[in-house]
Amino acid sequence: MNPLLDLIKETWFTRRDIVSDGFDQVLRRLAQEVPMTIHEYPSGENCWTWRIPEKWTCDEAYLAPLSPAAPSLVDYADHPLHVVSYSLPFEGVVSRQELLQHLHVHPRLPQAVPFVFKYYDRDWGLCLPQIQRDALQDDAYRVVIRTRFDPGTLKVGEVVVPGESRQTIMLVAHLCHPAMVNDDLSGVVVGLETARALRSGGLPGDTLPVQAFGPRLGSGQSGRLYYTYRLLILPETIGSVAYLSHHEDLIPHMVGGLFLEMLGSDAPHALQGSFIPASQADKCFTSTLPALDPRGYCAPYRTVINNDERQFNAPGVRVPMLSLSRVERRDSPTWPYPEYHSSLDTPEIVSEERLQASLRTTLGLLQAWERNLYPVNQFKGEIFCSGQGIWIDYRVNPEGHRRLFDIMERCDGEHSVADIACELGVSFPAVWEVVSLLHSKNLVGLSRTPQTTDPHRMTTNP
Ligand SMILES: [Zn+2]
Known part of the structure; x- marks a missing residue:
């Protein structure tokens, strides 16, 4: 499925x-x-x-040679992109030179019909593959674009x-x-x-x-x-x-x-x-x-x-x-x-x-x-890691050891998990892993808003 x-x-x-x-x-x-x-x-x-804008509807649109028996060259019935989105209606015979000003091709894909829209800059237009446009050799062509603009x-x-x-x-x-x-x-x-x-x-x-x-x-x-x-x-x-x-x-x-x-x-x-x-x-x-x-x-x-x-x-x-x-x-x-x-x-x-x-x-x-919460320290001073069972041996895992200390140091109620991740250049899940470990040991609380625990900011010093 x-x-x-x-x-x-x-x-x-x-x-x-x-x-x-x-x-x-x-x-x-x-x-x-x-x-x-x-x-x-x-x-x-x-x-x-x-x-x-108004509602736009295209009932019919094609480009055809002047000879009545010849089939159309470009037809909206084949692909919706053949008409400029919000094209004005137009019907008539136009010279090749004039027609080229209303034909749009993809800048990079000669085989593709481009997506062109003129929601506010009103004009009529058709879209076609560049290889098809380049093959147009007649002096004049017939254009039919039956579009409507209605309240919608x-x-x-x-x-x-x-x-x-x-x-x-x-x-x-x-x-x-x-x-x-x-x-x-x-x-x-x-x-x-x-x-x-x-x-x-x-x-x-x-x-x-x-x-x-x-x-x-x-x-x-x-x-x-x-x-x-x-x-x-x-x-x-x-x-x-x-x-x-x-x-x-x-x-x-x-x-x-x-x-x-x-x-x-x-x-x-x-x-x-x-x-x-x-x-x-x-x-x-x-x-x-x-x-x-x-x-x-x-x-x-x-x-x-x-x-x-x-x-x-x-x-x-x-x-x-x-x-x-x-x-x-x-x-x-x-x-x-x-x-x-x-x-x-x-x-x-x-x-x-x-x-x-x-x-x-x-x-x-x-x-x-x-999970982007603010870890609020329930501890003061540096955590006694081996006493809490969260020690990472720096001789075995030096990066993990440093990361643990870098993260713990920032669990102060003022840094969100995302703040800590960006400050340290560590991924969010890696920070969350440490924070959730500290949380499981009741060493941090988790708050939706910053909660300062810095005594210098909690008291009003004279
Ligand atoms: Zn787009």
């Missing part, structure tokens, strides 16, 4: 433009997988500095997984890339499956190496999740702006987030930091990634790929949202991946195995987040 890939194969070829019947149809299908609220925002409504509603699907606290982690994926898979359906199905796992009894214990996390410490008191999680499935950018501008009351509770996309290709996981690199979300996720994907890498905000995390990190919102994707390094000639924004981004380039690995990575990051 391939649950993630099967859902992709079922839905990928539908035309899912930002406000369109195809988008709504796929979102309704996804809502059958997990309970989802679908928010609607009407065309023409202002959201902060933006405006909700932009839809945002929201799955809420309530935790003990109102503090919320946002998971976001966009669904508006017609007939493409890695970008963007792969992030949607991983997000959906993440929400389903969170709903069905919290975080499974086996996403990270079990010995790393030990008992289910750090999730809520009752064994439930401590944090609330909200997954949003939306059209890129305008969907985030529409949701945020209608939920300003929730923004103060959003303590972090993760944008998901491009999770089916073979590249290593790339974790892009937020606008606030010192945030707990940044520290926690970046120090956890190496334990989940040894090939994975972290990079600063806006240096891997740009998506909806921009709207969450922006002024007036400032939610530290990172992004998780599988993207080649920026200097690669095929960045972010070879089939990007083209008709070659099909189910064939993603695999169930890689999607499942990305699901485990996402869950592992959230598992760490639930």
Whole structure:
């Protein structure tokens, strides 16, 4: 059984433009997988500095030679990407020279139809493989583009997984890339499956190496999740702006987030930091990634790929949202991946195995987040380790010995597990292992908020 890939194969070829019947149809299908609220925002409504676009429909579009008997050269009926998303309607005979100004090809893939959108910069256009464009030799061609702009509603699907606290982690994926898979359906199905796992009894214990996390410490008191999680499935950018501008009351509770996309290709996981690199979300996720994907890498905000995390990190919102994707390094000639924004981004380039690995990575990051507590020392002075049975012999394991002391020294109620991990350059699970050992010996308590135990800060010296 391939649950993630099967859902992709079922839905990928539908035309899912930002406000369109195809988008709504796929979102309704996804809502059958997990309970989802679908928010609607009407065309023409202002959201902060933006405006909700009209619904766009393409009934028919083709490019044909003038001879009435000749078959069409490019036809929307063959592939949804043959028409520019939000193309204006157009019908007429145009010279080859004029036509070329409205034809779009992929910059890198001569055999592929490119994904081109003109949501706000209105024009008509068709997309085709470069080899096909270069073969156009006639003086004139017939163009038919029957598109409609009607009042509609932009839809945002929201799955809420309530935790003990109102503090919320946002998971976001966009669904508006017609007939493409890695970008963007792969992030949607991983997000959906993440929400389903969170709903069905919290975080499974086996996403990270079990010995790393030990008992289910750090999730809520009752064994439930401590944090609330909200997954949003939306059209890129305008969907985030529409949701945020209608939920300003929730923004103060959003303590972090993760944008998901491009999770089916073979590249290593790339974790892009937020606008606030010192945030707990940044520290926690970046120090956890190496334990989940040894090939994975972290990079600063806006240096891997740009998506909806921009709207969450922006002024007036400032939610530290990172992004998780599988993207080649920026200097690669095929960045972010070879089939990007083209008709070659099909189910064939993603695999169930890689999607499942990305699901485990996402869950592992959230598992760490639930455990990102402040260890509060119940001891004073340095711990008598051999007396407590936690001595690591420096002659046998010098690194373990040093690490134990480095971590214990920072268990002062003011450093979270993630703070300690980042300060020492040690992975989050490695720090958690020591902290949970100390906790099992009643040497530290675990707090959700910083609790200073430094006597100089607890008294008011004259
Ligand atoms: Zn894209």
